[in-house]
Amino acid sequence: MTYEIQQVEAEVLQQDLVEKANVDIQVTTAKRFPRNLARVRDNSIALVTMDKETASSCSYALPRGGKPITGPSVHLARILAQQYGNIRAEARVVNITDTEVVSRGTAWDLENNYAVAFEVRRSIVGRSGRFSNDMITVTGNAANAISYRNAVLSIIPKGIVDAAYNAAQNLVTGDLSSEEKLIARRTKAIKHFNDEYGITEDEILKLIGKHTVAQIKVNEIQVLLGMEQSLKDGDTTVEELLKDIRTVAEDASKAKNAYEAKSKAESKKDKKENLFNE
Numbered sequence: 001m002t003y004e005i006q007q008v009e010a011e012v013l014q015q016d017l018v019e020k021a022n023v024d025i026q027v028t029t030a031k032r033f034p035r036n037l038a039r040v041r042d043n044s045i046a047l048v049t050m051d052k053e054t055a056s057s058c059s060y061a062l063p064r065g066g067k068p069i070t071g072p073s074v075h076l077a078r079i080l081a082q083q084y085g086n087i088r089a090e091a092r093v094v095n096i097t098d099t100e101v102v103s104r105g106t107a108w109d110l111e112n113n114y115a116v117a118f119e120v121r122r123s124i125v126g127r128s129g130r131f132s133n134d135m136i137t138v139t140g141n142a143a144n145a146i147s148y149r150n151a152v153l154s155i156i157p158k159g160i161v162d163a164a165y166n167a168a169q170n171l172v173t174g175d176l177s178s179e180e181k182l183i184a185r186r187t188k189a190i191k192h193f194n195d196e197y198g199i200t201e202d203e204i205l206k207l208i209g210k211h212t213v214a215q216i217k218v219n220e221i222q223v224l225l226g227m228e229q230s231l232k233d234g235d236t237t238v239e240e241l242l243k244d245i246r247t248v249a250e251d252a253s254k255a256k257n258a259y260e261a262k263s264k265a266e267s268k269k270d271k272k273e274n275l276f277n278e
Helices: 002-032 037-048 052-056 074-084 133-155 158-173 179-197 201-207 218-233 243-277
Strands: 059-064 067-072 087-096 100-109 114-123
Touching (some): 037 052, 052 158, 059 218, 067 158, 067 218, 074 087, 074 133, 074 158, 158 218, 179 218, 201 243
Antiparallel strands (some): 087 100, 100 114
């Protein structure tokens, strides 16, 4: 037994030494070949604007507190990490409880010796109870994507992130310089959400915090495109996206039905009393 313990400890020590040697080599290489920030920015912009599909994958949008929040997606984070170079980044699930998965994303700038870590928690409980093992895996992957994105984007300078993000957004929305082009793009977006996800025009307006379709401008179209990317990536689901909106609508519908039923009952009661009095 003692021999087995010593053997395991020796193997762990050997692995630690190998890992330390690998890190030392990477740090030395990073110092020897420092990054060129201007080239990082230019190459990142070139990559995100290669085609509309790539550009559209570079943003996300989710409703929070009645307002949509938008930002760079994990796809953009991966492109930026690749071009930034001299960086180590990873994300993995570190814990699975009865109700949630916990992912930790880490990013280490080897050149500047600066590291960050982010934890993301995602619920694994739905209306039918705890998720299946397959769905827990899917949820864990989504959490990993978010924690990776948060860690990487905390390392890379905001100026580079914003330059690539804005370039992608401009390509995705296309030419909306005239009212006719804006209306056509808006109509297409609304129809797509309805056909693809069963989201109605009224629900779309509530998601983006607008009252009429005419208020949907370029910024709102970008938000809708970001929401679609979030749905594609598994960052959210239609149910989660419309949770508050449809709950309110259902409550209002129930209240209306209850009121109508009560009114009918009172009307019948009044008629009976009138007949009796006659």
